[in-house]
Amino acid sequence: MPTLQDILDGKQICICAGSGGVGKTTTSAAIATGMAAQGLKVCVLTIDPAKRLADSLGLKELGNEARRVEPALFEKQGVEMKGELWAMMLDAKATFDELIARHAPDEESRERILENRIYQQVSTALAGSQEYMAMEKLFELHTEGRFDLLVLDTPPTRNALDFLDAPRRLTQFIEGKSLRVFMKPTGLAAKVAGRGASVALGVLKRLVGFDLLADLAEFFNAFSGMVEGFQARAKRVDKLLADPATCFLVVCGPQGEPIDEAVYFHRKLVEAKLPFGGVIVNKVHYPADQVPGEVEDLPASLAEKLGDEDLARRVAANFSDYQALSERDARNIARLENELRTKGVIRVPYLDEDVHDLAGLAEINRYLFATGEERVEIAAGRA
Amino acid sequence: MRGYSYGGRLFLPALEIARNHPIHDLLDKRLVIVTGKGGVGKTTVAVALGMRAAAEGKRTIVCEVASQENASRMFDHAEVGFHEVEMEENLWSISIDPDESMREYVLLQLKVRAMRDLLFRSRIFTYLTAATPGLKELVTIGKIWELAQLDRKVKKGRKYDLVIVDAPATGHGVGFLQTPRTFANMARVGPIHSQAETLDRFITDHEQTGTAIVALPEEMPVNESAALERDLRTEVGVAVDRVYLNGLYPERFSKSETERLSALAQDERGAARAAARAALSEHERARCQRAQLSRLRRRVEAPVKSLPFLFEPDLGPEAARRLSRKLA
Numbered sequence: 001m002p003t004l005q006d007i008l009d010g011k012q013i014c015i016c017a018g019s020g021g022v023g024k025t026t027t028s029a030a031i032a033t034g035m036a037a038q039g040l041k042v043c044v045l046t047i048d049p050a051k052r053l054a055d056s057l058g059l060k061e062l063g064n065e066a067r068r069v070e071p072a073l074f075e076k077q078g079v080e081m082k083g084e085l086w087a088m089m090l091d092a093k094a095t096f097d098e099l100i101a102r103h104a105p106d107e108e109s110r111e112r113i114l115e116n117r118i119y120q121q122v123s124t125a126l127a128g129s130q131e132y133m134a135m136e137k138l139f140e141l142h143t144e145g146r147f148d149l150l151v152l153d154t155p156p157t158r159n160a161l162d163f164l165d166a167p168r169r170l171t172q173f174i175e176g177k178s179l180r181v182f183m184k185p186t187g188l189a190a191k192v193a194g195r196g197a198s199v200a201l202g203v204l205k206r207l208v209g210f211d212l213l214a215d216l217a218e219f220f221n222a223f224s225g226m227v228e229g230f231q232a233r234a235k236r237v238d239k240l241l242a243d244p245a246t247c248f249l250v251v252c253g254p255q256g257e258p259i260d261e262a263v264y265f266h267r268k269l270v271e272a273k274l275p276f277g278g279v280i281v282n283k284v285h286y287p288a289d290q291v292p293g294e295v296e297d298l299p300a301s302l303a304e305k306l307g308d309e310d311l312a313r314r315v316a317a318n319f320s321d322y323q324a325l326s327e328r329d330a331r332n333i334a335r336l337e338n339e340l341r342t343k344g345v346i347r348v349p350y351l352d353e354d355v356h357d358l359a360g361l362a363e364i365n366r367y368l369f370a371t372g373e374e375r376v377e378i379a380a381g382r383a
Numbered sequence: 384m385r386g387y388s389y390g391g392r393l394f395l396p397a398l399e400i401a402r403n404h405p406i407h408d409l410l411d412k413r414l415v416i417v418t419g420k421g422g423v424g425k426t427t428v429a430v431a432l433g434m435r436a437a438a439e440g441k442r443t444i445v446c447e448v449a450s451q452e453n454a455s456r457m458f459d460h461a462e463v464g465f466h467e468v469e470m471e472e473n474l475w476s477i478s479i480d481p482d483e484s485m486r487e488y489v490l491l492q493l494k495v496r497a498m499r500d501l502l503f504r505s506r507i508f509t510y511l512t513a514a515t516p517g518l519k520e521l522v523t524i525g526k527i528w529e530l531a532q533l534d535r536k537v538k539k540g541r542k543y544d545l546v547i548v549d550a551p552a553t554g555h556g557v558g559f560l561q562t563p564r565t566f567a568n569m570a571r572v573g574p575i576h577s578q579a580e581t582l583d584r585f586i587t588d589h590e591q592t593g594t595a596i597v598a599l600p601e602e603m604p605v606n607e608s609a610a611l612e613r614d615l616r617t618e619v620g621v622a623v624d625r626v627y628l629n630g631l632y633p634e635r636f637s638k639s640e641t642e643r644l645s646a647l648a649q650d651e652r653g654a655a656r657a658a659a660r661a662a663l664s665e666h667e668r669a670r671c672q673r674a675q676l677s678r679l680r681r682r683v684e685a686p687v688k689s690l691p692f693l694f695e696p697d698l699g700p701e702a703a704r705r706l707s708r709k710l711a
Contacts (some may be wrong), residue, residue: 020552021422117569200505203498207489209573216515253422256697257453288657298654305647305655314635315644318665319658321694328696352667356602 001344001372007277008035008149011247013142013240014277015152018251019261023282026355026364027251027348028153029057032085033358034365035149037074039082043146045137046089046153057087058358064091066141069358077359086147088137095133103229113226118219135237142240247277252336254284254329263339279340280368281333283350285326288319347375400708401438409624410436412593413531414546414585416560416621419597420607421552424629426453427698428597428690429549431706437473438707441544444475444530448523449551452478458700467530467541475541477530481519484526485512491536492574520562521579528582531591557614560586560621589622596626598679600672600689609682616684623685627710628676630692632669641666 008014008031016028025046032044043066054061057069066088074081097114104110113119138152205213240246248269252262262279269276298319302312337345348367355364367375409415410432417429426447433445444467447454452462455478458470465483467475486503493499502508512518529536531546551559563582570576586592594615598608612623636644641663648659680687690709693702 019422020420200501200507203493203502204505204508204511206574207492207502208575209570212570212573212575215569216511258422288654288661298658302647302655302658305651306643308643311636311640311643315658315662318635319654319661322661322665324694324696352664353671354601354603 001375002278003371004031004034004278004280004346004369005371007247007249011149011245011277013138013150013152013243013246015154015241015246015248016251016280017154017248017265019258022251022253022258023348024251025153026361027249027280027282027368028151029087030355030361030364030368031249032087032149032151033079033361034369035151036083036085037079037081037362037365040148041084041086041146042149042151043086043088043141044151044153045134045141046087054087054089057085059087061089064088064094066146073358077357077362079358079362083148090134090137092133095137099133099136100226103226103233105226109226113219116215116219118215135241136233139233139237139240242272242274244275246275248274249277250279252279252281254281254332256332259332259336262336266340278344278346279336279342280346280348281329281336282348284333284347285322285329286347286349287326287330288323346370397434397704397708398438401435402440404711405439406435406711409593409595410439410441410545412545412591412624414527414548414592415624416548416550416592416594417597418550418594418611418615419552420604420611423597423599423604424690425552425597426451426457426549427703427706428595428627428629428710429547430454430457430700430703432595432710433474433476433547434471434704434707435710436545436547437471440473442473442475442542443545443547444477444543445470446527446530446546446548447476447478448548454478454549457698457703475543479523479526481523482512484522485518487529487537488522488525517562517565520559521566521582524559524563524582524586525578528585531585557611557619560615560619587620593622593624595624596683596685598626598628600628600631600675600679602675605675605679605682608679612683612685623683626679626683626685626687628679628687628689631672631676631689632665632692634666634669634673636662636666 014031016024016031018024028044028046032042036042058073059067059069066086069085069087071081071084074085100113100119101110104113134152134154138150141147141150250262250265250269252258259281262281266276266279299312299316302315303309306312306315333345333347337343346368348364351360351363353360355361405411415432417425417432419425429445433443436443445454454476455461455463455468455470458476460468460470460476463476463478465478465480467477470476489499489502493502527546527548529540530543532540533542535542563579563586566579567576567583570579596608596611596615598604608626612626615621615623644659644662644666648656648663651659676687676689688710690706693705695702
């Protein structure tokens with residue numbers, strides 16, 4: 001059973017993926033902290049605008065630049081830190097603007113794009129643009145080579161896979177040269193496009209209004225000089241994602257739905273030939289260590305020990321509720337292991353207190369980075 | 384469907400509670416948007432609100448977007464797709480697909496069949512609908528608006544008293560609800576402009592449209608919910624009527640009891656020890672959660688209502704029905 005340490009050995013990029021609400025941001029921060037604690041220079045990137053990562057790292061805010069987490073903070077919270085932990089929150093708009101500046105053939109086209117109303121929407125609102133920009137920033141940081149390991153917390157898209165498609169979708173989008181042809185249905189373009197198309201365009205103009213169409217055409221026009229640059233870059237990003245030094249970790253929760261999504265996500269990663277590292281299941285209710293048959297007599301035996309029947313009844317009821325959840329979790333995780341044909345699922349228990357600081361991250365790391373024997377011990381020790 | 388019936392004993396209390404205590408401030412609106420980050424139980428709350436409204440006698444439809452079909456699963460029902468399917472008395476469900484919405488929109492706009500066919504077949508239309516940023520969100524909101532009209536645009540459309548939307552996770556902030564305004568600004572004149580303005584007016588009309596934020600009793604979700612409320616109020620301008628704190632553990636043990644249980648956990652072995660430890664964990668979590676509940680109450684303007692954690696492996700219609708009693 002490989003440990004997280006084994007999985008991440010020699011990796012330069014670790015991408016944490018999963019559906020929303022499964023603790024992905026916390027897990028990413030914990031992994032980055034854990035690897036930094038062992039002496040690496042690690043940067044964790046998030047594009048979650050909710051500033052969760054900053055919260056958990058004790059940073060007031062995160063900008064589009066990597067910031068180092070104060071070493072003193074670790075000391076204060078009793079965490080040994082041999083390396084360096086950096087964090088940044090991706091600003092999709094700023095990254096997109098930088099990208100335009102890099103790819104635009106000249107000053108004039110750059111300004112035209114930056115000022116276009118459609119662009120201003122695209123750079124913040126286009127589905128996939130945040131995801132694309134995350135990949136872009138990841139690529140840029142990797143190329144700079146300032147860090148030993150980059151940990152990416154993927155955006156909370158409803159479909160955890162959206163970000164994988166993002167580079168392709170965005171490239172398709174800006175390849176929209178066809179629209180320019182249709183927008184000028186005169187002369188050669190009209191001959192090329194044919195009569196049908198110009199009639200269709202007439203209908204379309206009626207439907208959406210000329211103004212919006214003109215803006216769109218202008219936008220595609222402005223982008224057309226940059227298509228090649230984008231394409232080339234998207235290809236390099238794709239290559240980086242498939243590199244053996246990259247590792248995808250699927251993060252999920254123990255309930256039925258998150259498990260289904262993790263199975264689906266794993267399948268997609270394998271299909272896309274992307275390097276799958278492992279699965280982390282958060283907030284697991286561990287089964288209690290118990291003697292078979294003992295539970296049936298529990299209320300009576302508790303009543304005897306506590307000298308309080310009412311309390312004994314409540315303790316037993318609570319225990320049986322908890323057991324039901326731990327049985328569900330065990331069932332779901334068994335299904336996950338079965339589907340993935342692995343025994344290497346990493347479990348993090350449902351802790352009594354929720355994690356929102358460095359000490360909490362260190363607590364999580366006891367489980368994330370546990371060796372095989374430690375995992376067994378931990379599981380036996382918890383109830 | 385399985386596991387419950389209208390005449391069944393389980394159902395009656397929920398019905399009585401709903402009839403005797405109608406939730407006027409929220410369910411008397413025409414549109415209620417249930418929002419919050421991923422994994423907080425938005426679907427469960429949306430379905431529970433739907434059940435409550437239906438029990439009050441309102442013809443209600445629960446809409447899902449982004450075709451996850453979580454709501455139909457919640458009802459133990461097969462996938463509903465882009466159809467208004469009756470789940471229970473007074474309660475319907477639909478999964479809003481943007482492509483279908485776009486198609487329907489074009490059908491409503493272009494009455495001449497030949498023109499529609501021409502458009503649907505043209506490459507430029509396919510391209511434009513796929514590539515235009517935010518268009519999917521816009522037509523989705525357009526469909527929600529259409530469902531909420533008493534004078535339905537769709538032929539023989541059923542009239543609903545209330546539309547409840549299980550909104551997409553708020554990872555991208557409040558962008559989804561801002562789409563109409565964005566489009567209204569982008570297209571300065573023309574049909575899209577005026578239609579987008581109509582949608583924006585509808586969403587920001589506090590009489591007609593409300594939102595309910597679903598939160599979890601944990602540090603960061605509480606922070607995020609407070610930020611979300613602020614954004615909804617100031618950036619979108621929509622009314623925030625309720626914050627539901629979902630999954631609150633019961634306080635089962637008193638402090639003095641936990642002292643006795645700590646002793647038990649130390650002295651005993653096996654099941655007794657495990658049970659005592661489980662009780663101590665529950666007590667600790669319940670305590671932390673209460674602290675988060677007070678923080679949430681301090682940080683948001685809307686009334687906060689807590690919903691109990693449901694100790695059952697899989698949440699079905701009965702779980703939603705039990706929650707529906709606690710929504711007032």
